Amino acid sequence: MTVRVGIIGATGYTGVELVRILSRHPGVELVGLTSRSYAGMPLWEVYPHLYKYNAMTCRQLDLPDLLDAAEVVFVALPHGHAMPVALETARRGKKLIDLGADFRLKDYRVYEEWYQVSHTARELLGKAVYGLPELNRDKIKGAGLVANPGCYPTSVILALAPLLKHGMIDPGSIIIDAKSGASGAGRGLSLGAHFCEVNENFKAYKVAAHRHTPEIEQELGRLAGKDLTVSFTPHLLPVTRGILSTVYAGLNACLKSEAIREVFLDYYRDEFFVRVLPEGVLPQIKWVAGTNHCDLGITVDARTGRVIVISAVDNIVKGASGQAVQNLNIVCGLPEETALDGPGLYP
Amino acid sequence: MTVRVGIIGATGYTGVELVRILSRHPGVELVGLTSRSYAGMPLWEVYPHLYKYNAMTCRQLDLPDLLDAAEVVFVALPHGHAMPVALETARRGKKLIDLGADFRLKDYRVYEEWYQVSHTARELLGKAVYGLPELNRDKIKGAGLVANPGCYPTSVILALAPLLKHGMIDPGSIIIDAKSGASGAGRGLSLGAHFCEVNENFKAYKVAAHRHTPEIEQELGRLAGKDLTVSFTPHLLPVTRGILSTVYAGLNACLKSEAIREVFLDYYRDEFFVRVLPEGVLPQIKWVAGTNHCDLGITVDARTGRVIVISAVDNIVKGASGQAVQNLNIVCGLPEETALDGPGLYP
């Protein structure tokens, strides 16, 4: 038995990563790939690394047609484009996993304020499940609409969940200094993605203004049981893949690293994709590149009373397409690690 | 049924790549990992990207012990170290795949001249098979000792085999301009491998003096049916993985790219790992990184009467550990692509 799957937006970096991951998935049959820019072209001509692996041709999106063929649809488009697709998918009783932001924020007003777009599918917000399996697995199981988390939020929420859940930190003290590889900005052309401007360079951007902030605050607030605000500063790394988030928080009690690590180990006891690293080992993005893992390293700074949690993910895998396939597996009742296991490349 | 396999030199870059590839191999059981530098340490502590994937501890080499446990042994050590291992392995009737240079050159005098080491296992040279499956598959099947090709020679021989086999080029005109990522030099410390000296830099090295030259000449000569010399210039790329070789040769007749491509397509008709790219598409190392593919692009320069073949491999996979596993699969009668299929990461 295989699940018939369609990908809307197959030629962006997250779309083609879905194709790569699913090419190893024994339970999935790809039935449609859409692309606005490359309609009519075989996918492997757009991405020759797929030569001999995928023989499909990209098509313009014809939603009724795609929903006839597919049971589950991934939407790998910029925010704003998933709302009409979701409405139609819901009407047909098919399932949708949205890699964009349209259904992540529960409050449409927050969405409209940060994304500067009207929300045209508000009635679905209540049904959408925030697709972070380590926190919401049970809800994802029956979901018709999964809002796949943002890359930064994935790295941050997993870093803080045990601490907030156990009330170990001051929710008002959270500072997140995050660094992402350039693939996070997608394949679109811009001066900010030009090789000569990124290479041998490093900068912060959208300081105190990045759209992942309300998503982080919503989910951390849920864990804390009350509203909170965070400082969130994204930076651009001169690498292709990977996010490393360095998260600071004031401890409510004087605790040692070992004690906190125990809490993490317990919290993520059954989670294959979360790796709590041993004392003295700190995450490196190369250790998770190409994988669906989130590596966590914990340090207590006794001098300042703060805990520093460092979290590494591959922004396109656990931060996007890998997590989306993890959600697919859960939604379809398949083993959660299907197509997602195997260590990354090193060096 | 599984094959019991040992790896001698498991903590170098090619050794750990064997572990990575074999971790996805359903027909292989790892029974021993040796390391001089890290004996007594769990492999995942040396390479944390393997955390949750490999729980074995590195040991000092105890050859009799290892050969008791293993049916096939990989040697992933610098040249000079495989000779004693091969003698003992042969004595025991076990199989050995050597990733180093000790058994690649048929004439021990050539080996001794270029490598400046005495050959102490000359009696095995006649039995060793040069492990380039696309050329020598039948011989590899029954081999007890496989000499896994060098990374540069793999990229070069596959680029020229069809042309030499069909007598289409002047064997005296061959010029090979090759560029390799820094992992080719291994994990050993040296100023030449220091980040600040490699990054944003590019240079040629060992011009007209690289040890892969006689290996290339031996195999190309065999294809041409006569001795030949080549100009071979390696360069160091500021990337981790990948070799791109640009190979020039004078054409014996005025031919178009299309005609030559047909010859290549025919020659590699049944070869999954060799991808002859369509007209106008030229190989890029990123398209093969992390895979066992060799991508080939062919251009004829009508103005000069030369053909330019460009060849890309991942130096650690098709140029080393992947090809070694391909040889293992052949030697053991397993499907040749086992653990080696799946597209690479892009971007």
Place this chain on the structure above:
Amino acid sequence: MTVRVGIIGATGYTGVELVRILSRHPGVELVGLTSRSYAGMPLWEVYPHLYKYNAMTCRQLDLPDLLDAAEVVFVALPHGHAMPVALETARRGKKLIDLGADFRLKDYRVYEEWYQVSHTARELLGKAVYGLPELNRDKIKGAGLVANPGCYPTSVILALAPLLKHGMIDPGSIIIDAKSGASGAGRGLSLGAHFCEVNENFKAYKVAAHRHTPEIEQELGRLAGKDLTVSFTPHLLPVTRGILSTVYAGLNACLKSEAIREVFLDYYRDEFFVRVLPEGVLPQIKWVAGTNHCDLGITVDARTGRVIVISAVDNIVKGASGQAVQNLNIVCGLPEETALDGPGLYP
């Protein structure tokens, strides 16, 4: 006494490099910067690294206006745009240094064939001087129109001039394998310049079809005293700055590296910017990055009877803007090294 200078196209990478170099030039006063994309904007807002160094505002090109103010004009635009400027500049008796290709090729038919543009200033071709000072210094002195060489040709011609001048190599045997950093493609947006497509990647492009080929052949032919063709293969390096060309040629006589190096040392005896490296030392692009030097390394491959000359330049400095300032200094009778001396950054 200062020279009044204007720059047409000041916000491309070669334009802004002219500004950088001239900011250290005691004999130059910048009187106008033009930019189509950033007219009305202070240059330092476009390039904040110039903050506190340049307070000028970019303007739309008003040629009569600029020629009223400037004695010498640099044109740092894509090919095709310098022809009308040159006609007007000549009419006014002002001097022009063109960093593009419009006046490099003596035969307008060759230009039109390779560049696919009509040449609308043919009458100036006879007056234009090919601005490679090491070969044409005397002609540049009195020139009103200097055609600044291409980046690849600069590296190649300097590598071969002594050999061709002395008839030491077979002119029909020349093969040039060249590798350039990404800044060579300029600041324009394209998928080929996207960070994620260039980083950790390497490829050849325009094989046997690059526009610098006829320029190289013209100048090498002049040195050889007869027409010749070359194989020229450019590649894209994942670095920002630098070109390394590896040049192969068949020797007419059996010579040692030392003898050839002597010829080079003698030929470039008085040339500050050309550094003939000692035996066994091979150029690295990092050694010339940010400087106007061309470093040359010579190796003889006795086995094949070929000489391999390796040449390194910074594509934006000696390959473009630095050489243009060198030409300015010559044209204006200033010391040739003004604003161009000082070692590069290392590491």
Place this chain on the structure above:
Amino acid sequence: MTVRVGIIGATGYTGVELVRILSRHPGVELVGLTSRSYAGMPLWEVYPHLYKYNAMTCRQLDLPDLLDAAEVVFVALPHGHAMPVALETARRGKKLIDLGADFRLKDYRVYEEWYQVSHTARELLGKAVYGLPELNRDKIKGAGLVANPGCYPTSVILALAPLLKHGMIDPGSIIIDAKSGASGAGRGLSLGAHFCEVNENFKAYKVAAHRHTPEIEQELGRLAGKDLTVSFTPHLLPVTRGILSTVYAGLNACLKSEAIREVFLDYYRDEFFVRVLPEGVLPQIKWVAGTNHCDLGITVDARTGRVIVISAVDNIVKGASGQAVQNLNIVCGLPEETALDGPGLYP
């Protein structure tokens, strides 16, 4: 009139950077270069980018000899090595600028605790001046012993000085997330500096344990007028040069970015090397690479009541050798910008 200068440790990255900068200094004569590893070798053979720029030969350190020849000595050695040199230099009445840590911390016990070395020149600690010219210019003028600041502290102290001086932030709330290029670790060989381990990677290191912490706290405490502790987390960037520090602090009052920027502009009014960037412009390391500038960008996060100051320096220039030359200029009464002006390379 020229100052006679010696460099102890001329072949490390900061030593050779001193040579590079001083090669453009009209008021300095180099009289001695010492190197333990390369004694007897011309410096340009160790660093061929200096070919034609420096003809000196490295020597073993002979301190009396060097102090006979030199008026000022730079020490560019690891911590622990400057103490005996400083004692002898003081005895002779010569001047010393130490690029290491031996004289940065006023309290020898703090030094001994963090550096795990006995302080053998405690009597000089009172005379040593912390060589951050923007804060201590007047003291540096007459100093015989200048302790050149660490690279991280330079970037951090300049980012916070105006805020602490004016009591605008809570001194207990300071969190510093800093990222450095790999040259910061020097030229010594280690796995952590191996190209394949740094490239395409990113990690934090020495979290809550880096030796620059007490130096930062000492100087910030002096500015605040009271003791304070900070959280300081260094990270390793896959670039050669540059530090970017992202500094968070709680504001004592509800202020706008503009108001705070005014305070910075006023504080650094006369400082050529500090560039306070305009509203909305954030520092990038490429804008300062190769220069002695420290670029500062200020953002207020009104939602959290924090100010985020981002600071960029070149770790080898303003973070080491450039600042050391700035101190030399001050000590010798030369114009402070001598040999240090000129914009950096871009791209």
